[in-house]
Amino acid sequence: MNIRSIVNKDNINLLNCESEPIHIPGCIQEHGFLLGLAHDSLLIKYCSENVPAFTGFTHLQLLGKPLQLLCSAEQEDMLRAFLAAASFDQRQPFVFTINDVKYNTKPHISNNTIILEFEPFPDGTLDMPNLYKQTQQFVSYLNDAQDLKQLCQSIASETRSITGYDRVMIYRFDKNYNGEVIAEAKRDDLLPLLGHNYPHTDIPAQARALYLTNMLRMIVDVDYQPVPLYTIADEQQEKHLDLSLSILRSVSPIHIEYLKNMGVRATLTISLIQDNKLWGLISCHHYSPKNIPHYTRLSALLQGYFFTSQIRVRQAADEYNYAQLIEHNIQPVLELMSGDNFIEQHFENPLLREAIRASGFVIVLNEVVYRNGNVPPDEQLFPLLQWLKQYSTSGHYSTDHLVEVYAPATDMSDTVAGLIYHTLDSENKNCVIWLRPEMEKSINWAGNPSKAIVMDAAGARLSPRKSFELWKEVVKCYSEEWVTPELTVAARLANSLQKQAHLADIRREEKRYKELAAKLEAANAELENFNWISAHDLKEPLRKIQLFASRTFYSEVSLDIYKDSLVKIQLAASKIQLLLDSMLSFATMSKTNEEFEKINLNNTLTQVIGKYRKEINAKEAVITSDALPSLDVLPFQAEQLFSNLISNSLKFSKDDTPLKLAIRYHRSPQYHIITFKDNGIGFQNKYADIIFKIFQSLNKNGPQSNIGIGLAICKKIMDNHNGTITAEGEEGLGAMFSVSFPT
Template sequence: MNIKNIVNRNLANLTNCESEPIHIPGSIQPHGFMLGVNSRTYLIDFCSENSFEYTGIIPQMILGKTLADIFSVQEAADFKEYSAAEQIDSAKPFVFNIHDTYYNTTVHKSNETLILEFEPFPDGTVNLPNLYNQTRTFVSIMEKITYLPELCREIANETRAITGYDRVMIYKFDPDYNGEVIAESKREDLDSFAGQKYPHSDIPVQARELYIRNPLRMIADIKYTPVPILTIDDASEKTNKSLDLSLSILRSVSPIHVEYLKNMGVGATLTISLLQNQKLWGLIACHHYSPKILPHYTRLSALLQGHFLTSQIAVREVAEEFEVSQKVDKSLVELLSKLHENENFVEEYHNDNSLLKLANATGAAIFLNNKLYKNGITPPDEPLISLFYFLADNFKTQGLVTHCLSDHYPEGSSISQQAAGILYHALSGGSDGIIWMRREKVETNNWAGNPDKAMLANEDGLRLSPRKSFELWMQVVKDQSDPWRKSEVNVASGFSYALQKHINYRVIQTQEDANRVLNEELKTANQELANLNWISTHDLKEPLRKIQIFASKVLDREDPDLSAQVKDSVERMRSAAEKMQNLIEDILAYSKAGNMEKVFEEIDLNIVLKNVLHELQDNVEERHVTVHAQELPVLKAIPFQIHQLFLNLISNAIKFTDPDTAPEIDIKVNVVDGSAINEIISPLQKFHSISFGDNGIGFEKEYETRIFDVFQRLHPANKYPGTGIGLAICKKIAENHKGLITARSKPGMGSTFTLFLPIIR
C-alpha cells in the first residue's frame, strides 16, 4: 500500500498572501489526532501521521479499514448512529476509549468525509462547566452595566477567570477591518495592549472568512510541529486529494500567523468570533505565554461568553444610539416649533443653539439667496461660500455626510479646524444649502508596530514575514472629526426637509402677495375696459346712427347746388360710419363670447346647422351654395355661441370663394383621442372632431395660427369686406367649451377648419 501526505506546501509570497489556502493545510496540531471517514462506506480515507502515538496502530493499518477494525464493534456501531443524525451536535462530542484513555471526539462533515478529531482527557472526567453560575454571573453584569465598553471589560475578566489565559482582549474591527483592543484583562506583570490598533493585514480576508465559519480557534503550542495528514496514494486519481478543515479545531495554522505570534512572544492562543448580522464585529483574543491546552468543555464555556457578549452588542449599541437620538430629537422639536411660528426663521433663529445640538455640531451655516447665515465655529465667509458652491455642483441631489471633508473637497484641509467633518443638504435653488460642521479632532492612534510594515520580505524576496517589532507606533491623524451618528444624520435630514418646505412656503406667500396686488390692479383695469366697452358699443352707436341718417338724407335730396364731389364725400362718410358700426358690433360679439354667463344645454348640432343655413338663405341662394353634412352629434354646449360659431365658419366659406365659383361646403364628423390633436392632451380624453371644408381661395400655411388673432385680415377689405374678428370669436367659443379649433389650407385649394369639442360622459 502506497501512502502519501496531503500537506499544502505552497508558500505565502508577495503575490498570494491574501489568498493563502489556510483552510486546506493538509496538517494538524499534535495535541490530538484525526481520522477522515467516508460518510457512505465508513472506510477510513485519511489519518494523521501521529495516529500511532495515540492508538498504537500504524497509519498503514488504519487507512482503508473500518472503525470497527480500530475500535470496539460496539463503539463503531454507536458512532455510526451518532454521526447519522441530521445535525451532529458539536457541543457534545462522541467519546472513544483507546487503551483506557478517553477521547473527546468532535465530528463534522467536509464534503463526503466525516472528520473525527480526537482529544484525550486521560482521567476520564468530563468537567462540565457550571452553566447556571456562569449565566447568573452574566445576567448580574448585564443588569448593572449600561455601556458596551464596560460590558466588554467585564466579559474579558470573566473569560480570563474561566480559561486561565494570561491575557484576554476584546478586539473590535472598524469598517476597514483594522482592529482595536477596546477591553483587556491580564496578568499584572504584563504590559497593557488596551487602546492599541492593529492593521487589517494582521488578519487577512480568508482568515476573517474562517472566523465567520468557525467561531472558536485554539493554538495549544505556538512552537508545535505540524502533523501531516496521510491518505492512500491511488495512481488512478488525476487530482491531488485535500481536506477542507475550515471547521476543524485541530487544523494547522498558517506559517505566517505562527511566526507573527512568535514575534509577539505568545505561547498559546484561543480566539472566539464576535458576529453581528453574519459579519465579523470583533474577536475575544486570549493569549498565554507558555503552551496551554484548553479542554473541550472549558472551550465551550469561553465560547458561551462570546455568545453572551454578541447578544448584547446590538442591544447596547442601539441603547447608546437611542440616548443620542432622544437628545437630538428634542432639539429638532424645538427648532420645528420655531420654524412653524416664525416666517423669518432663517434671519432670526439661524444663530439658535438648538441648530447645533440638532446634530451635535460645533458649527452650522445656511446659504440662502446669496446670503450667508452662520452659527457657532465656522470658516471665514469666502472659503465657506466656495464650499457651498462646490457642494451644490457635486452633491446637490444626494447630499454629503463625511467626517473627513478633505477626502471629497480639495480645499478641505485649509478649513479643517472649523469643518473637518460636514453634514450637507441642498435647499431650493442655485447654491442654497445648509451645512452642519464638526471641528478637527486630532487623534493619536497607538498602533502595535508600524502598520505600513505589517509584512516584510525576507532577504530572498520570495517569502513574506510578519513584522518583528510590536513597539508602540504612534500615528497622528488630522483633518478628521468624530463620525456622524445615524440619529444625527436622520434628524438633520428631517430638519433640512422642513426648512425647504418653510422656504418654499415663504416664496409662495410672497408670490401670493404679489398676485393679490396684481389681481386688484387687474380688477381696476377690467372695470375700466368694461366702461370703455360700454362706451364703444353703446354711446358710440347713437352718433354713428345719426351720421348715417343725415348722410342718407343728403344723398337722397336732388339738390342741384350739390356737386358730384360733395356727394362722393358724403357717400364715403356714410360708408365709413357703416364700417365702424360693423366693427363695434363685432367687438361687442367678441366681448360677449368671453364674458357672458356660460349656460350649457343639450343641443342637436343638426338643428343648429339648419337654423344657420336658414339665416343665410338669401346668400346661399344668390351664390348657389352646396352644403354636404354628415350626421352631427348631440352634445352639451352654449346654444347661442355654437350658433355664432357655425354662422361665422359657413359665412367665411361663402365669402372667401371666388365670385365665379359656386361655394361647396363639406361638413364631416369623427371621434378622436386627445393625443391625435397634440401631444399635450391626454390620450384618454375623447373629442368630437367637426371639420368644415370649402373650395375657397385658401391662404398660406404661415397664417394657419395667426388667422385666429383679433383684427387679423389676409385679404383687402374692398374685395372681401369684414373686420377680422370673426375667427377670433370662433376660437374664443371653442375655448369656452374646453375645446379648440384649427385651420389647414393651401392658396387656391380651399380651407378646412376643424372644431374639437370634448366628449363629456
C-alpha cells in the same frame, strides 16, 4: 494503493498573504489526530500522519479501511446514531475510546466527508462546567455594568478566570477592521495592551471570514510541527479538504511568526459577531504552551455568546439616551418651524447646528445661501456644493473623512473635515449641510503600522514586525464620527426644512397670483373705462342715427324701403359696436403686464381643446398633435394664440367634410416651430400677409362676427414673444399656420 499528501504547498509570503488559502492547509496541529470518513460507508478517506502515536496504526494501514479497525462495532453504531440525529450539532463532542484512552471527538461534515478530530483529554477528565453559576455571574455583570465598556472588562476578567490564560483581551473592530483593545485582564507582571490599536493587515480578510464560520480557534503551542494529512490518490477524491470548522486546523506560518514576535506561545480566540459581521474578538494569550479541555472551551465560548447578546442592547441603550438628549435640544427649533418664514428669519439659530454637535450649518434656497456658524468662504463652499450635487445621487451623504473623496477638502479642514448633506428638492437646487472641522487625534498602535512587514537582519526574507511597543500616530483630516442618532435627527430636520422651503414656494406663488389678480383688476378697470368712452363718445351718436332712421317712416317713401333701410342702419350700428369691442381686445395685447413663465404647451393645448369640445364634436373634427415643448411664454397669451388658431380652423372648415387638424412641432437652431395644418376651405396664397392685418377678412360672406381680428391678435402675441407667424394656403384644400418661438 497510491497514497498522497494534501498539504497545500502554495508559495505564501507577506506580499500575497491576503490570498492565502488558510481554510485548506492540508495539515493539523500535533496535539490530536484527524480522520476523514466517507459519508455513507464510514471508510477512512483522510488520515493524519501522527496517527501511530495515538492508535498504533500508521496512516498507510488505516486509509481505505473501515472505522471499526480502531473502535468497536458498538461505538461505530453510536457514532452513526449521533450523526443521524435530527438535532445534530456540529459543535458538540462525541467521546471515543481507543486503546482504553478517551478522546473528545468533534464530528462535523465538510462537503461529503465526515471529519473526526480526536483530542485526548488534557487533564484526563470530562468535567462539565457549572453553567448555572456561570449564567448567574453573567447576570451579575449585567446588573453592575453602567455601559458597554464596563461589561467588556467584566467579560475579560471572567473569561480569564474560566480559562486560566495569562492575558485576555476584548478586541473591537472599526469600520475598516482596524482593531482596538477595549478591555483587558492579565497577569500583574505583564505590560498592559489596553487602548492599543492593531492595523487591519494583522487579521486579513480570509481570516476574518473564517472567524465568522468558526467562532472558536485554539493554538496549543506555536512551536508545533504541522502534521500532514494523507488520502488515497483518486480522480474522484477532492484535491483539498476544507478545515474551516476544524479545531485542529494548522494555522498560517505567517501568523505563527507574528505570535512568536509578540512572545506568545498559545492562544484561544472567540468571535464576537453582530448582524452577521465580525464586531470583535475575545483574544486569549498565554506565554507558555497551553491546552484546555473541551468543556472549558465551551464555557469560554458561552461568554462570547453572552456578550454578543448584549452588544445590540447596550449600543441601542446608549443611542436611545443620546437620541433623547438631541430630541430635547431640537424641540424649540421644531416649534419655530411651525410658523412662517422660518428659514429667512431663524436660519442663524445656533440649535440648528448645536443639536447634533455640528460647528457649521448651511441652507441653500432658491440660489440664496444662508450661513450659520463656522462655514468656509464662497470660493470653497460653492465648488463643494456643486460637487455634492453630482456625487450624492441618492439625495443625501455623510462622511467624517471628506478629503478621502473630495481632494480640495485638504485646504478647508478647519471648517469642513466631515459633513452631512441632504437635498431639499428633486433637482438638487436646494440643500442643507451640517459641517464639522478636523479633530486631530492620537492613535496608540501596537508597533508602527507602516512597518507591519520588515526585512530580516540578513536581508534574505520578509517577516511580520517584531516590535509591538507603543507607537503614537496623529491622524488628520478626520472630523468626529457622526453617530446614528445625529444622522437620524439631521434627516428629520432636513425633512422639516424641506417643508418650510415648499411653504415658502407656495407663499411666493400666492403673491404672484395676487399680483396677477391685481393686474387683471386694473385691466378690467381699463376695459370699463373704454366701455364708458365707447358708450358716451360712439354709442350715443349711433342711438341718434337709429332715432333719425325711425322718423323716415313718416316720409313719402314706401314702407318696405323704409324698413329695409332701418334694418341696414341697425346692422351697421351693430357692426361698429363689434369693431369697437375688437379694437379693445387688440389694445390689451399691447399693454400686458403678464410675466414670462416656463409652461408645458401640451397642457395648454389640452385646455384649449377642452374649451372647444362642443364645436369639435359638432364638426366631427379630428385633431392630432406631436409632443410639444415646455417654453418660456406669457401663459394667457399662449393659450389665446392656440385658441384663435384652433377656432380659425373650426370656423373655416368645409360643411361637407370632417375637419382634420394636424399640429406638428420641430426645432431649428433659432426657433421652436409649431404648425397648425387643416383641410378647410383654405385661401389664395397671395393673401398670406393680408390676413394678419386688423379687420382684414377674406371671407366677406361669412358670419358677421368674422371681422378679421383673431389672426391680428395672433400676430400681436407672437410679436410680444419676439417670434413670428406665417400662413400658407390653397383655396379649397386647406391652410397651414406656423408660429416660431425663438430658442
